[in-house]
Amino acid sequence: xxxxxxxxxxxxxxxxxxxxxxxxxxxxxxxxxxxxxxxxxxxxxxxxxxxxxxxxxxxxxxxxxxxxxxxxxxxxxxxxxxxxxxxxxxxxxxxxxxxxxxxxxxxxxxxxxxxxxxxxxxxxxxxxxxxxxxxxxxxxxxxxxxxxxxxxxxxxxxxxxxxxxxxxxxxxxxxxxxxxxxxxxxxxxxxxxxxxxxxxxxxxxxxxxxxxxxxxxxxxxxxxxxxxxxxxxxxxxxxxxxxxxxxxxxxxxxxxxxxxxxxxxxxxxxxxxxxxxxxxxxxxxxxxxxxxxxxxxxxxxxxxxxxxxxxxxxxxxxxxxxxxxxxxxxxxxxxxxxxxxxx
Amino acid sequence: xxxxxxxxxxxxxxxxxxxxxxxxxxxxxxxxxxxxxxxxxxxxxxxxxxxxxxxxxxxxxxxxxxxxxxxxxxxxxxxxxxxxxxxxxxxxxxxxxxxxxxxxxxxxxxxxxxxxxxxxxxxxxxxxxxxxxxxxxxxxxxxxxxxxxxxxxxxxxxxxxxxxxxxxxxxxxxxxxxxxxxxxxxxxxxxxxxxxxxxxxxxxxxxxxxxxxxxxxxxxxxxxxxxxxxxxxxxxxxxxxxxxxxxxxxxxxxxxxxxxxxxxxxxxxxxxxxxxxxxxxxxxxxxxxxxxxxxxxxxxxxxxxxxxxxxxxxxxxxxxxxxxxxxxxxxxxxxxxxxxxxx
DNA sequence: ACGCACGATGACAGCGCAATCATTTTGTCT
DNA sequence: AGACAAAATGATTGCGCTGTCATCGTGCGT
Numbered sequence: 001x002x003x004x005x006x007x008x009x010x011x012x013x014x015x016x017x018x019x020x021x022x023x024x025x026x027x028x029x030x031x032x033x034x035x036x037x038x039x040x041x042x043x044x045x046x047x048x049x050x051x052x053x054x055x056x057x058x059x060x061x062x063x064x065x066x067x068x069x070x071x072x073x074x075x076x077x078x079x080x081x082x083x084x085x086x087x088x089x090x091x092x093x094x095x096x097x098x099x100x101x102x103x104x105x106x107x108x109x110x111x112x113x114x115x116x117x118x119x120x121x122x123x124x125x126x127x128x129x130x131x132x133x134x135x136x137x138x139x140x141x142x143x144x145x146x147x148x149x150x151x152x153x154x155x156x157x158x159x160x161x162x163x164x165x166x167x168x169x170x171x172x173x174x175x176x177x178x179x180x181x182x183x184x185x186x187x188x189x190x191x192x193x194x195x196x197x198x199x200x201x202x203x204x205x206x207x208x209x210x211x212x213x214x215x216x217x218x219x220x221x222x223x224x225x226x227x228x229x230x231x232x233x234x235x236x237x238x239x240x241x242x243x244x245x246x247x248x249x250x251x252x253x254x255x256x257x258x259x260x261x262x263x264x265x266x267x268x269x270x271x272x273x274x275x276x277x278x279x280x281x282x283x284x285x286x287x288x289x290x291x292x293x294x295x296x297x298x299x300x301x302x303x304x305x306x307x308x309x310x311x312x313x314x315x316x317x318x319x320x321x322x323x324x325x326x327x328x329x330x331x332x333x334x335x336x337x338x339x340x341x342x343x
Numbered sequence: 344x345x346x347x348x349x350x351x352x353x354x355x356x357x358x359x360x361x362x363x364x365x366x367x368x369x370x371x372x373x374x375x376x377x378x379x380x381x382x383x384x385x386x387x388x389x390x391x392x393x394x395x396x397x398x399x400x401x402x403x404x405x406x407x408x409x410x411x412x413x414x415x416x417x418x419x420x421x422x423x424x425x426x427x428x429x430x431x432x433x434x435x436x437x438x439x440x441x442x443x444x445x446x447x448x449x450x451x452x453x454x455x456x457x458x459x460x461x462x463x464x465x466x467x468x469x470x471x472x473x474x475x476x477x478x479x480x481x482x483x484x485x486x487x488x489x490x491x492x493x494x495x496x497x498x499x500x501x502x503x504x505x506x507x508x509x510x511x512x513x514x515x516x517x518x519x520x521x522x523x524x525x526x527x528x529x530x531x532x533x534x535x536x537x538x539x540x541x542x543x544x545x546x547x548x549x550x551x552x553x554x555x556x557x558x559x560x561x562x563x564x565x566x567x568x569x570x571x572x573x574x575x576x577x578x579x580x581x582x583x584x585x586x587x588x589x590x591x592x593x594x595x596x597x598x599x600x601x602x603x604x605x606x607x608x609x610x611x612x613x614x615x616x617x618x619x620x621x622x623x624x625x626x627x628x629x630x631x632x633x634x635x636x637x638x639x640x641x642x643x644x645x646x647x648x649x650x651x652x653x654x655x656x657x658x659x660x661x662x663x664x665x666x667x668x669x670x671x672x673x674x675x676x677x678x679x680x681x682x683x684x685x686x
Numbered sequence: 687a688c689g690c691a692c693g694a695t696g697a698c699a700g701c702g703c704a705a706t707c708a709t710t711t712t713g714t715c716t
Numbered sequence: 717a718g719a720c721a722a723a724a725t726g727a728t729t730g731c732g733c734t735g736t737c738a739t740c741g742t743g744c745g746t
Contacts, residue, residue, distance in 0.1 A: 013731095013732055013733085014732065014733065014734095015732080015733095023695080023696090024695065024696050024697080025696090025732090025733080025734095026695075026696065026697085026733095026734075026735095027694085027695060027696075029733065029734060030694095030695090030734095033734090037693080037694075038694075038695090039693085039694060039695090042694080042695080056462065056465075056466040057466065057732085057733080058407070058466065058468075058731085058732055058733070059403075059466060059467050060402075060403045060404075060406035060407045060412070060467070060468070060731085060732080060733090061403075061407050061701090061731070061732035061733040061734085062732080062733055062734075063403035063701095063733090064401070064403040064404050064407050064700095064701050064702065064703085064731090064732080064733070064734090065700080065701055065732075065733040065734040065735075066701085066733075066734055066735080067701070067734090067735095069403070079428055079431050079432065079435070080425075080428045080429075080431075080432060082423075085422055085423045085428065086423070088422050088423075089422065089423055092422070092449055092451075101448075101463070102447075103446050103447075104445075104446075104447050105444075106435055119399065120444070122399075123399040123400065123401065123402060124402050124403070125401075125403070230629050230630075231629055231630040231633040232629060232632075232633055234633075235633055257630075260630065260633075261633055264633050264634060264635050267635045268635055286573050286574055286575060287574040287600075287603065287630075289575075290574040290575055290577075290578055290603075290604055290607050291607060292607050292610045292611055356701095356702055356703085357702065357703065357704095358702080358703095366725080366726090367725065367726045367727080368702090368703080368704095368726090369703090369704075369705095369725075369726065369727085370724085370725060370726075372703065372704060373704095373724095373725090376704085380723080380724075381724075381725090382723085382724060382725090385724080385725080400702085400703080401701085401702055401703070403701085403702080403703090404701070404702035404703040404704090404731090405702080405703055405704075406703090406731095407701090407702080407703070407704090407730095407731050407732065407733085408702075408703040408704040408705075408730080408731055409703075409704055409705080409731085410704095410705095410731070
């Protein structure tokens with residue numbers, strides 16, 4: 001019945017540290033959170049006591065008392081998609097060394113799932129939130145708009161975003177690919193796309209638009225699947241495309257997995273790339289440039305998006321309203337390699 | 344000065360719900376956590392009130408009061424490495440639909456960083472922990488041993504593990520690759536490895552052992568780099584290998600990125616695979632089987648490791664001590680495709 | 687030397703929930 | 717019908733920390 005009968009592994013608390021250091025609990029709290037407002041002498045004593053006792057703050061208690069956490073929520077539609085692996089890398093580079101840490105939520109391309117995660121994350125009072133699209137459910141969007149923390153939407157950018165945004169013009173990027181293919185002289189391009197989320201849909205629409213403008217649109221050459229993207233799927237989609245439209249002379253792939261798969265299938269079939277078939281990829285992950293032939297692609301600034309997103313978020317957390325540029329367009333780059341060529 | 348002067352966006356609490364439902368706060372708490380012990384009538388009233396007020400529990404308060412959370416910590420050495428992307432997928436499949444959620448910590452192959460993350464995670468009182476190696480610092484290992492929650496170590500398996508383990512015999516897997524290469528009749532095999540973490544080191548040692556046993560070991564044919572693995576690095580390492588040891592007739596790659604890179608470099612150089620150069624990969628991510636020629640590889644059960652790890656962990660959390668098989672060896676599989684062949 | 691401002695420190699209450707034990711209600715058996 | 721067990725519910729307290737104020741000391745200007 002002893003007041004302090006610790007059952008097991010009970011960690012030292014602020015009070016224990018305070019007693020050890022001969023100061024009050026709140027002074028300990030302050031030496032941890034804002035050492036600069038504590039006297040040199042007190043700080044040293046407290047630091048010594050912390051080390052001696054092996055004290056670690058309890059984030060739950062801190063969150064409860066302060067009504068805020070050091071968690072940055074990051075919602076991504078996929079963990080296997082290399083695109084988001086690169087974004088992740090950028091984000092992690094940015095949080096490193098700060099007091100914040102990232103919590104990842106994977107909604108697997110389900111807007112409903114995303115809404116649930118938004119709700120879940122917000123219930124934890126995060127310091128900030130990064131979400132990977134503009135395509136929330138209405139309820140999801142509302143939650144974000146009313147969120148008591150800064151929010152950055154990534155991948156695309158728009159002044160209509162909930163709060164801040166970092167990305168690039170996905171449609172213009174696809175148009176650049178389509179124009180490139182047309183300018184090379186290919187006249188019967190196809191389009192391969194997997195995982196038809198809203199963004200993929202919009203990119204397809206952008207392709208249709210440019211293809212039509214060049215009078216080279218044929219719906220028979222547009223092959224899509226709701227299934228996940230993979231190299232195998234790229235082979236399979238090219239197989240379908242060639243079965244339906246053997247006249248196809250180029251193919252734009254909605255991401256690198258598909259492009260690599262399409263390239264491999266073409267090689268299997270002894271179709272000469274780029275002579276008989278041009279291939280243009282999207283995103284340009286590392287592997288693409290090393291294929292033989294090296295893949296031409298629209299390179300997207302995935303890692304930089306992660307970096308900038310976290311930078312904006314942290315700045316806005318530290319000083320709300322301080323971020324001037326709230327919508328950043330990082331652009332894209334058409335990288336012409338060996339898988340397309342003028343003819 | 345009103346007691347309940349809410350500044351902003353203050354969410355309803357248990358007490359608010361209780362008042363609305365005409366029951367006590369603890370009854371609300373119970374309908375949420377263990378509905379089966381609450382009467383049908385009370386449950387309905389509470390659920391109605393929750394819906395009406397849009398109540399969400401505060402996880403911080405819950406964690407503080409109960410001294411435990413629903414967080415599962417998952418420590419991985421890399422987020423870009425496809426190996427862990429697959430593990431992640433398996434883990435996510437397993438937590439889905441449970442009350443738990445996964446928090447990922449990326450220690451970027453730094454044992455010191457890992458120790459910090461272990462400390463950090465444990466301070467949050469996680470429900471369980473999954474760590475991706477056996478190579479913790481002594482302090483890190485001690486922390487895990489004394490952790491007040493179940494711990495699963497993955498990728499390798501050993502009765503010496505801290506608590507539970509799921510994996511396979513990495514050394515035997517590499518030996519299988521080396522034996523396969525020898526049995527094909529290759530006599531001057533090389534070994535390519537990036538990111539020389541302890542596990543990669545051990546695998547290299549296993550290769551040396553088998554190569555020596557077959558009297559085909561030559562240190563000049565072992566090319567390693569501490570830098571991260573990538574397709575480009577695979578090309579680069581093969582280039583180095585061929586410069587140092589042009590007689591090389593096969594190469595075992597410590598993972599798929601390197602193998603794909605090596606294959607591409609071989610194709611660039613018009614080296615016939617598998618006739619002039621055999622290539623055997625490790626892990627066998629999806630892409631490997633679609634290359635031309637398709638890569639022979641030792642396939643590792645990454646996704647299944649994730650699945651089993653989370654399953655064990657959840658079982659152990661629900662009923663401590665209930666898990667019988669605490670060390671699971673999932674084996675590996677040698678998949679012979681086109682990049683190696685008998686000669 | 688006095689008063690003032692500011693830096694440094696502390697006392698106290700309460701964040702929202704769950705553990706614990708007490709109490710009431712309900713059902714069951716003789 | 718009465719006694720008892722079991723189920724259902726509730727009152728109280730405290731988890732470990734931080735917000736808010738109050739208090740104390742120190743250096744400074746005049």
